[in-house]
Amino acid sequence: MDTRALSVFLSVAETLNFSRSGQALHMSVSAVSRTVARLEQEVGQPLFERDRRRVTLTRAGNEFREYARRSLADWQQLQRKLGSGGELAGEVSLYCSVTATYTLLAPILAALRGTHPSLEIMMHTGDQADGIGRVLEGQDDLAVTICPLNVPPRLEYLPLVESPLQFCMPASNCQVRERVLASQDDGRIDWEALPLIVPERGTTKELLDDWLRERDVRPQIYAQVAGHEAIVAMVSLGLGIGIAPQLVIESSGLGSGVDTISLEQGLPSLSIGLAALRQRLASPLVRALWEVAGQTYPDPV
Template sequence: MDTRALTVFLSVAETLNFSRSAEKLHMSVSAVSRAIARLEEEVGQPLLERDRRSVRLSPAGREFHDFARRSLAQWQALQRKLGSEGELAGEVSLYCSVTASHTLLAPILAAFRHEYAAVDIMMHTGDQADGVNRVLSGQDDVAVTIKPLHSPSRLEFLPLVESPLQFFMPAANCQVRDRVLEARDGPLDWGVLPLIVPERGTTKELFDDWIRDQRIRPRIYAQVAGHEAIVAMVSLGLGVGIAPQLVIESSGLRDQVEVFEVDAALPSLSIGLASLRQRLASPLLGALWRVAGQTYPGSNDTIAALTQGYDQ
């Protein structure tokens, strides 16, 4: 059975969308459809149930999904075993936000590719708040994420940097900015200040703890997925946001927002790699973990060092 076809199937099973899978795999939609059709012909049963609005796994598809993951893992293990002169080869599935991909991750991958050129990195991007669950469910081998407040015992976390969680407002003159500036000589009126916050994840949990400790009832204007989306909305003058300083400083909109201080500062975040502890026994993941630790030898690296970019 063609391992490339198995990769296509696993991608469609993850996205439940032929177009998104085609984009991720750098294939045409018709090529993705043909690969799935060939697999269904080999299996003798439909693997996906489709209609005009949705795609979902059939009962046979759910069983085949487990087979496909095992088969690819075994094939990659065999590639590593037969590799010339012990050279590592195979694939690592990695999940991260767009910000993490060009700040934290770029120097790690550059060093890793230099040392292990035969290893392929399959990258998926999205809201970092989904990273831990994707690792725990087996969708990805490694995620770049904020350290969860309550880590499952089977999860290993490698801290890379610390980043303060900060409030920020629009840089342009607008009603939201005026309300923040008016309060510089007194307390902010959180009941009228529109707040844009994450809809889930560690940042939301920390913010919920903060407002409880401060005994305030803020006006929540919007709850959105991803810190990058919060920066974008604040830059449009829609409200005040919270996000890690790393995200604010590395955003292309950093000149359109401005950080401001409050009496009780928000906590700092530990950002790093998360993986299942048992998977770190794999030579591939073990090598990536080691390279990441060498790239960021301590968790107190400054944000400035990251936001200068990795252009070399």
């Protein structure tokens, strides 16, 4: 199958717009359409559903997208390997949060440069809660993420570090802090009277929901936000109390703006590590990064 045709298909699968893909690839819209039509003829099924308003991937299109990504990645890897005298070379796509980029990844990438200098990392950043989904959908080879409560069967997970999950309050004097301290003086925190800033999705939210449910607490939700860094920032501004891994609190640059809340029965610790599709670990490039990460953090603590 023509690798150029696979590139065209992947562009349309990303943009869901034949015109935009044509502009990006310097092709006419009709040329893009003909290329996709030839692929659909080879596959024997439509890859896209089209109408006047939108373009969407069919079920076959979603499966073909994974095949196209693997095929192009393998072809690029072979090209680079043949041109580098046998040295492992190529590109690995990695997704992580901003905090993980400069805390967990820095020593991994330093070690990787020493062992595989021709291996390139294509970095994507965002809310760590999206990491598992991006890996399962084939958008990225690997993701630095919190271990899900239920690891999908297709997924491999490599623990790197453990970090306690903490409740935190503003460090500066404000109404929220005064409420927390007054509740602690009474021997019991009135959670339903405190504005709570929580993650909108992910393992942290699931753990918090379980913790509140076990205590029959109906919280006063002030905000649901994407990313632990945003939670710490909002708490530091005195907007409410929140939850975040200790690792994020200490590394976000806003740790001095919050204080952790001591509890006899707090939230559990989190395992933070690498996630990858089992089939992608067959790639020498992905496996190389996976192994270097495991050697860099041999004993999660």
